[in-house]
Amino acid sequence: MSSEERRAFGARVADLRRQKGMTQGELATAVGRTASWLSQVERGVQPVNRLDVLRLLADGLGVPLQVLQPDAPTAVQAEPASGPEANDLDRARLLLSGHPALDDLLYPRQEFRVDALIDLRLSVGEVWELTHGGRFAELSAAVGPLVSDLERASRTAPEEYRAELHDLLARTYQALAAAFVRQNEPDAAWVAADRAIREAELSGNPLGVFVGIYRLCHAFVRLKRLDQAEYAAATAVSALERYAEVEEPTPPHLSVLGSLHLILALVHARSGERSSARRQIDAARSVGRRLGEDRNDFELEFGPTNVEIQAVATAVDLGDAGEALEIARGLRAEGLSPDRRARLLMDMGRAHAQRRQYVDSLDCLLRAEELAPEMIRTHVASRAVVRDLVLVAGRAVSDELRALAERTDSLG
Numbered sequence: 001m002s003s004e005e006r007r008a009f010g011a012r013v014a015d016l017r018r019q020k021g022m023t024q025g026e027l028a029t030a031v032g033r034t035a036s037w038l039s040q041v042e043r044g045v046q047p048v049n050r051l052d053v054l055r056l057l058a059d060g061l062g063v064p065l066q067v068l069q070p071d072a073p074t075a076v077q078a079e080p081a082s083g084p085e086a087n088d089l090d091r092a093r094l095l096l097s098g099h100p101a102l103d104d105l106l107y108p109r110q111e112f113r114v115d116a117l118i119d120l121r122l123s124v125g126e127v128w129e130l131t132h133g134g135r136f137a138e139l140s141a142a143v144g145p146l147v148s149d150l151e152r153a154s155r156t157a158p159e160e161y162r163a164e165l166h167d168l169l170a171r172t173y174q175a176l177a178a179a180f181v182r183q184n185e186p187d188a189a190w191v192a193a194d195r196a197i198r199e200a201e202l203s204g205n206p207l208g209v210f211v212g213i214y215r216l217c218h219a220f221v222r223l224k225r226l227d228q229a230e231y232a233a234a235t236a237v238s239a240l241e242r243y244a245e246v247e248e249p250t251p252p253h254l255s256v257l258g259s260l261h262l263i264l265a266l267v268h269a270r271s272g273e274r275s276s277a278r279r280q281i282d283a284a285r286s287v288g289r290r291l292g293e294d295r296n297d298f299e300l301e302f303g304p305t306n307v308e309i310q311a312v313a314t315a316v317d318l319g320d321a322g323e324a325l326e327i328a329r330g331l332r333a334e335g336l337s338p339d340r341r342a343r344l345l346m347d348m349g350r351a352h353a354q355r356r357q358y359v360d361s362l363d364c365l366l367r368a369e370e371l372a373p374e375m376i377r378t379h380v381a382s383r384a385v386v387r388d389l390v391l392v393a394g395r396a397v398s399d400e401l402r403a404l405a406e407r408t409d410s411l412g
Contacts, residue, residue, distance in 0.1 A: 007044030012068065014042040016061045030060035032224040037272040088136035088374065089183050092143050092176055096191045101151040112157035120150060124168050128299050131175045132337040134375035139179055147172060166203035170196045170212065177215035183378045186222035193219055210236050210256045211298040217263045226267050233264045255297035258287035262310045269317035277318060281311050294335060301340055305333055309340060313347045321354035342372035350385045358389055362401055376408065383408045
């Protein structure tokens with residue numbers, strides 16, 4: 001955008017906002033940005049070149065994209081969808097609705113068998129495998145009986161086993177929170193994360209509480225409650241750093257601390273606060289160097305490689321596509337889970353789209369889909385970039401892109 005185009009665009013945003021009776025703060029919150037960022041947009045200081053940000057503004061203002069930006073590409077015409085399919089996590093969502101063990105409140109029973117612990121441990125591990133693999137339909141089917149068994153056992157088992165049972169429950173609810181975030185159900189993720197925090201505290205594992213806060217922050221980000229995400233993550237980081245001044249931090253401690261720095265980087269990037277986002281990435285890099293290896297404490301997959309994967313995502317969120325691709329070229333992520341590798345490819349696809357390298361963008365998305373099909377088909381970011389590719393292609397959309405758009409329900 002030229003300076004004249006920026007001023008004209010900003011004036012149009014301001015006029016539409018006033019017509020809707022919205023304050024700058026209200027619109028900024030709706031699009032996941034700060035009021036200062038929106039003020040700069042309306043004054044013609046901050047350009048808005050990215051199609052995904054234009055769409056966010058249009059959605060926040062409740063107007064078609066072409067009303068906000070008349071020269072934006074129009075959507076390809078498609079046959080209307082036959083109707084939305086049930087969400088893969090619907091059964092898991094019902095699981096969170098209400099108290100998890102009402103019968104045991106009324107009729108406490110002593111039916112716990114010690115040998116059941118082995119099966120419960122294995123089941124929790126399998127739940128995380130399903131979560132990492134993006135196999136949400138299987139997760140939803142498996143988690144109901146598991147949570148029921150764990151909730152009952154945590155109330156009826158002899159005292160010496162309850163700490164571990166609460167820990168297993170915390171890990172299960174953390175998995176649910178992560179899955180709900182991935183399927184863009186942050187309200188359910190909030191509930192699951194809150195339960196995870198409670199169970200971790202009951203288990204006597206304080207680091208588990210911080211992991212629950214990390215999952216909670218991701219729910220806040222998806223809900224565009226960036227102030228809450230920043231507060232929760234920043235207070236957790238401060239507490240862990242104060243502890244480290246007194247006690248020598250363990251590798252799990254460093255994994256949790258580094259992960260919280262990464263969520264803060266995400267929050268600042270979504271707010272358009274470039275310098276703050278970069279400071280948090282640098283802080284996470286420092287923790288990663290101190291850790292010295294890629295680990296998977298608390299299913300966080302934190303380590304030097306994961307920091308750089310998040311650095312790619314942060315650069316994309318900030319519109320620095322060239323930097324994102326440069327970081328990605330030096331990464332070796334083969335040892336990480338399929339969903340983490342798919343996330344890297346998805347962000348590379350977003351970066352290529354920002355640079356108008358549409359063939360490369362589609363290639364990255366298809367490779368990501370091979371690794372984690374359900375994640376790519378349901379993740380907000382992947383669906384947004386597919387939608388952008390379709391919009392740019394117009395009626396010349398390729399069969400390969402159209403098929404991906406149909407799988408992700410991204411045809412407009």
